Amino acid sequence: MPIDSSTRQWLARQLNRNKLMISKAISNHWLLNYQSKDGPADLMAAVIVTIMLIPQSLAYALLAGLPPQAGLYASILPLGAYALFGSSRFLAVGPVAVVSLMTAAAVSQIAIPGTAEYWGASLVLAAASGLILLLMAILRLGWIANYLSHPVISGFITASAILIAVSQLKHLLGIQAQGHNLIDLGTDIFQNLETTNTYTLLLGTASLGVLFWTRKGLKTFLMTLQSPALLTDLLTKAGPVLVVVTTTLAVLFADLETKGVQIVGHIPQGLPALTLPNLNLQLWKELLPAAILISLIGFVESISVAQTLAAKRRQRITPDKELLGLGSANLASAISGGFPVTGGFSRSVVNFDAGARTPLAGILTAAAIALAAILLTPWFYHLPKATLAATIIVAVVALIDLSALKRTWNYSRADFTAMAATILTVLLVGVEAGVITGVLLSILLFLRQTSKPHVAEVGLVPGTEHFRNVDRHRVETLETVINVRVDESLYFANTRFLEDLIYDKVLQQPQTKDVVLVCAAINHIDASALESLEELTRRLFDAGVQLHLSEVKGPVMDRLKQSAFLDNLTGKVFLSQFQAWQALKLKSENDRLPDNINSTAG
């Protein structure tokens, strides 16, 4: 097909526009405008986040069913990629609990945890979700995330957190247990309860206790000692490091490994090798649905944290740029031995509170984790898995928000239904089924609600030109005219309801000659509603009644003129409801006159 000159000009304009946008984006990039006075603050934030991130990244790798180093690897390149391409100044990217759980649920359908195939599939999952996020960025599809309603997300996170906490019990008890829902997990744990290892249980519960105390009690304790705020903060954040160090030393010196305590074991020292993910098409196809869900959940989690933090500095988050940042972070994870990552809530808040000013904090964190991978890994050999499990449990318990159930119940039964269904499906079936159930149910419930719009018969407020609901106000009505106001746009799911309602009103008032549809609140009439209005016109005509419209909005009227509706309308279109009233009052008075007088008058 030859390209004509106007198309060529259009293409040139588009190209030019994109060039301009890209050059503007580059010249505005934080890295090229970095001010050295922000350096110390960014470095301080990076140190605090690193202290928090090292045990978390090891733990989340464990949760995802991967070797511990995968957690470190997922916290190096992805952080750099996000810092370069993302739009938030404070978001701390890396492995997070919910996405790690989703990774485990998806990949263990395909491979056995602990095998090379399993890790390979996790890389494919990260690559697929990276590409999906980039595609969403290019096609500007960030709005899709809006279809995850708040109650569904909140229910999903609460249920996932419960599932994660229960899944970690096996490490606290030192037993074997598999499963991706409460039923399977519970059965397995119960059956293997007798194989509990006492040393593991002691280490685990002690870690759990100390971690909870540093979260809740330590801060109050230090404040009574009047310790400086920064020190208090640092000590509270260092709680997990303290536990990691103490329990590792305990295993080492009490030789608990030989007594059956599961430890992290050998972690290869050094940086990850860069590799391309497996390009087996079948594998990609199998992981695609999970990758879509992980992308969406990850994006929603990130963007809400990022927006909250940006607002505190009167800054803006660009959802499409956020997609770009998260997409490249996941691709970076896929080529450097990681697994799917996203922006973590608590981690980002810590980064913000610690005073991070620019994304350089993220790059410095990545460098610090890289150093840890090179230097510290031998020290993790004796780290008990029970400690990591305790770290996870403490982190996810903070995500459980059962009070939201009650709040939602009080506010809206429909939202509560969607939320409860999401929670129950996640717990009893699994994470993927849970998200899908929640989304579909919330959409259906929304449609159900708009499918019965508020409809009021209105009459004239005496002495004015205003019309009000006849059931609530003292208003004038005409015997042969029904004035109906609909408070919703008309579309396929509510149009039959309206058609039946008006038709019923007419059948109940056999003296009716005219029906006026007051369209002041109708922003849109879709093709189904248009046909339904045509059908209503015909049905009313068969019953000897004319249909009129009043107060049709400009855009709606423009659309109606594109159709044959106005040609077939038996009545008129009135600019205002008061004009309709006057005209139909005159008509009904004329109709009541005897024929001969009528003919002279008309």
Added chain:
Amino acid sequence: MPIDSSTRQWLARQLNRNKLMISKAISNHWLLNYQSKDGPADLMAAVIVTIMLIPQSLAYALLAGLPPQAGLYASILPLGAYALFGSSRFLAVGPVAVVSLMTAAAVSQIAIPGTAEYWGASLVLAAASGLILLLMAILRLGWIANYLSHPVISGFITASAILIAVSQLKHLLGIQAQGHNLIDLGTDIFQNLETTNTYTLLLGTASLGVLFWTRKGLKTFLMTLQSPALLTDLLTKAGPVLVVVTTTLAVLFADLETKGVQIVGHIPQGLPALTLPNLNLQLWKELLPAAILISLIGFVESISVAQTLAAKRRQRITPDKELLGLGSANLASAISGGFPVTGGFSRSVVNFDAGARTPLAGILTAAAIALAAILLTPWFYHLPKATLAATIIVAVVALIDLSALKRTWNYSRADFTAMAATILTVLLVGVEAGVITGVLLSILLFLRQTSKPHVAEVGLVPGTEHFRNVDRHRVETLETVINVRVDESLYFANTRFLEDLIYDKVLQQPQTKDVVLVCAAINHIDASALESLEELTRRLFDAGVQLHLSEVKGPVMDRLKQSAFLDNLTGKVFLSQFQAWQALKLKSENDRLPDNINSTAG
């Protein structure tokens, strides 16, 4: 759990209410109030419908992949069941083209056409769809059918009709061809084209020609002869019978069977034996999705015909009773050797035009078909399948409405997209995929549209208490106040859009101190939108801006009071936008005064 007395009373009341409703329904039943003067009209209608139904029922059985007698059986008991339980006085139930196609598509996934298993599975499909319809009646789920938008239904019927017409080409050509979409069918027909049987082709095209002519030309021709209206009507309707008789005699006397013309062959004489359908759970499970789609499509087709006809007599259709009627018709079909049935469009119009007054016409039609099954079946032995195929093609070609595509394109791009996607998916993939694609797409497009609601910044029309869009009218505004009117209910899919839009407006006007959200057009705020408003309040507060509401509707306000939103609102809730204007104008004037004057004034 013991039942307390209030529950017992409630149960007793419910039971009593149901008893009353049932006894009222029985005493109002048409059969107990039958007036003998309606008898002749009902009988006449029954005769005309029977003449039309006999070739159609044989043909649709063929289309469904079943032996011809299944079509007769599906036109006996089901008609009686519908007459007793349905709500339409004119609907003629039986095998119809689209549902027969869907039956073939579903059952041939499970069994080979022509086998006993195939017929058995069709019975299960009828039973399952009967039970689904009854369940929908009991749970009052008739509204679910509203989620099939008109463009999707219209596109589905057009595409199915094309598919059916193409699928019958094999019978016109006397060749073999399989497939449930255009690609498979087309390939098969093209590959077997050389095996075309000339005699079959001649019979088929001749039948087709005569049938089209009786539809279009005959009526005009008879009217020029000034034949009486009733005779004209009868002759036009008898066209198919004429073709059936002529081609059967041609096969018989020219011995075309030995020349390769496919004929109907032996049909067992007599009424169907009553049997219970196969109760194999696996089979039911496999057919369930198809049964759901068949129930919905059948219900939608029936109810729209029934409503159109009822309106012509100023009568009402009760959707739930309609479900009951169609459900029992399908169960009756399932126990008497039939296949899924529903209300047919052309057949019902014929019934109505022929003067049917009550459902007795349906019972008489059933009796006439039963007589045909007992007496006439030997006469169908030499009936060529090509004639039946021609009957089907003529019937479905009338369903193809490509002009709807153009109409819909002109009126609404979103509706056109859903329609075109439905047509293409039906043609290229199959009927089930087509319905599902259409429904999901139309819901997504609707959500997409409401996800960007119309939002206007408004100002005061000078000298009035009215507020209008600042972009369209000359209005007063206050420098430190933004008044925003949203023309849509707030829910999960549009709430983030609104949050961002308002926040952006505030960032663009840094002198802003107050934002007023004018809620006059907001009928509902769901839990997601509530959280979003809370978040917006916080974000604006962090930016030094107060959020106010005005003109909140009663029900919305009641809901807000159930939540903590009003406690955390930084601004006020004003009854009218004019009150908000006055209060904020005063506030901005006070703010502008020097501090010492302000303190004396305040």
